[in-house]
Amino acid sequence: MDAVSIRDTVLSVFRKVAADQGRTLAPLSDELPLLKCGLDSLCFAIVVASLEDSLNVDPFNADEWVDFPVTLGEFIKLYDRTAA
Amino acid sequence: MNSLWDSVAHSGAPNAAEFHGRNVGIALKELSRASMLGTNPESLRGRSVMIATREQLLAAVCLIELDGVARRLILCPPYLAEEQLCAVAHRAGADAVVVEAGPSPWTLSGTTTHAMTPTPIPGQVRRHASEATDWVLLTSGTTGAPKLVVHTLQSLAGALPRESPPVTRTVWSTFYDIRHYGGLQIYLRAVLSGSKLVLSSRGESTGEFLTRAAAAGVTHVSGTPSHWRLALMSAEAAQLDPEYIRLSGEVADQAVLDKLRAVFPNARIAHAFASTEAGLAFDVDDGLAGFPAEFIGKRAGALDLKVEDGTLRIRSPGNAAGYLGNGLTAVVGADGYVDTYDLVERVEGRYYFRGRKDGVINVGGSKVFPEEVESVLNADPRVRWSRVSARPNLLTGSVVVADVVLIDAPTPVDLENTQSVKTDLLNACRRTLQPYKVPAILRIVPALELTAAGKLGRSSA
Numbered sequence: 001m002d003a004v005s006i007r008d009t010v011l012s013v014f015r016k017v018a019a020d021q022g023r024t025l026a027p028l029s030d031e032l033p034l035l036k037c038g039l040d041s042l043c044f045a046i047v048v049a050s051l052e053d054s055l056n057v058d059p060f061n062a063d064e065w066v067d068f069p070v071t072l073g074e075f076i077k078l079y080d081r082t083a084a
Numbered sequence: 085m086n087s088l089w090d091s092v093a094h095s096g097a098p099n100a101a102e103f104h105g106r107n108v109g110i111a112l113k114e115l116s117r118a119s120m121l122g123t124n125p126e127s128l129r130g131r132s133v134m135i136a137t138r139e140q141l142l143a144a145v146c147l148i149e150l151d152g153v154a155r156r157l158i159l160c161p162p163y164l165a166e167e168q169l170c171a172v173a174h175r176a177g178a179d180a181v182v183v184e185a186g187p188s189p190w191t192l193s194g195t196t197t198h199a200m201t202p203t204p205i206p207g208q209v210r211r212h213a214s215e216a217t218d219w220v221l222l223t224s225g226t227t228g229a230p231k232l233v234v235h236t237l238q239s240l241a242g243a244l245p246r247e248s249p250p251v252t253r254t255v256w257s258t259f260y261d262i263r264h265y266g267g268l269q270i271y272l273r274a275v276l277s278g279s280k281l282v283l284s285s286r287g288e289s290t291g292e293f294l295t296r297a298a299a300a301g302v303t304h305v306s307g308t309p310s311h312w313r314l315a316l317m318s319a320e321a322a323q324l325d326p327e328y329i330r331l332s333g334e335v336a337d338q339a340v341l342d343k344l345r346a347v348f349p350n351a352r353i354a355h356a357f358a359s360t361e362a363g364l365a366f367d368v369d370d371g372l373a374g375f376p377a378e379f380i381g382k383r384a385g386a387l388d389l390k391v392e393d394g395t396l397r398i399r400s401p402g403n404a405a406g407y408l409g410n411g412l413t414a415v416v417g418a419d420g421y422v423d424t425y426d427l428v429e430r431v432e433g434r435y436y437f438r439g440r441k442d443g444v445i446n447v448g449g450s451k452v453f454p455e456e457v458e459s460v461l462n463a464d465p466r467v468r469w470s471r472v473s474a475r476p477n478l479l480t481g482s483v484v485v486a487d488v489v490l491i492d493a494p495t496p497v498d499l500e501n502t503q504s505v506k507t508d509l510l511n512a513c514r515r516t517l518q519p520y521k522v523p524a525i526l527r528i529v530p531a532l533e534l535t536a537a538g539k540l541g542r543s544s545a
Contacts, residue, residue, distance in 0.1 A: 020510070021519065035291040035318040041310055041448055044317075045480040046524040053525060060478035068317045068343075 010076050013050045030073030057082045085238045087152025087214035101278045105141040106285035118204035125149050132156040134178040142200045152214030159263040175409050223360040224451040232408035233360050241272040257282040257297045259307030265360040266333045270306045291320045298323035308333040308449035309340045310480045332356040333449035334481045335437040338373040361415040362422040363402025374436040396428050397421035447520040448480035471532050483524035502528050
């Protein structure tokens, strides 16, 4: 899966989880700090589980420790790198 | 043990204790001559009072005002829906409810309602003698109805370390809500040692809370591993410079301990094991996951730990008195120990946690009984049966995953129908379950495996 569609997948999962959980999502941009996007810890956990199902990777459960992403751009990059 | 109010009002030492909320600070010494209950606290003497405020700061004040006065205090977490509050009030025999003030405060028939004022009102708070108060905490149960666990101030706080004289420089904070056991421990540490306590407010984001906590100069911070992982995803975490970091409520893995050590090199980092029923068992402060094997056996005070049938058992003065409902049911077994149902395995000189014997899923420190979620799924007439299990997740430890077998097995051409069944099932879960219990992933599968005993296989992931 190329980088563009990984980005699209990540963004669509963010939107779906926000809608399912009744959350208002901030306008999504690479610079947006994750904790200001409108999702809470449980929502992020659901995002990660959903992405594991659609992309078949979970960078947060990889053997080596990952640096936690702080912005949405870093979050997408993490999936780009792991799915590559 | 003195009541909380006695500890606050009669403390001879300088008392800097203060509750620090988003828009308000309450100095505890004010509560010796003023009240936020909207009524003379003496009017609630001997009553069973349900504390149902949404803001935890109000609950924090209410506990001080009513410990030693009320017969029973029932601490309700803020996410309970009204029908759950009604059910809890009924089972706990509540005859008074404390809520926040508002245009139309929530009321419950058969009880008196007391709307708290946003700030203390000077007035009649002179108290008669203090009497023993039961503290009732709520915890998850298999049926969906919360279990009511009865403690006393002694069982909750008797073993807490006391700084003497009070260390007024300490500023505590907790990501945990104080109406849960883990948060309540931090609340009691702060109040009984005369320290400031920074509390999160409803609707406050983790980033905002961290900024406020840093500005208040927090020195001691407590939360679950999941709380800490979320904090580490925030640029605001770098503003903190804590002396002491505490993790409890979930298994702390080596990765989260190492990451905290790297980000906060000056902090003492400890992870604790406690449960609502068993109380606090131990703190581990060597920076390693698991706990040393020598913790098993008799410990300081009357605390005693053992491992039997693979699970950790705890006998302690911190054990709850029992479960409430049709009288009091013991939380301890015939041997006098509480079975935590947490599986532990000894590897060389250390024990490590290996999941739950009863299949309970820990989502960010909150317990989910698979049976409760399955009963919601199975109520749909299209469902033959379902199995709910845990999937490891770094952000919340686990998430809930459901596999569902339909009565009419879907064929590939039925994909659209399958999607609509999934949506219906998830909506049913969202209507009846708390958000952390709703499956993060729901799959329609052709069949589920049974164990040799003919039961649904449960993995203890």
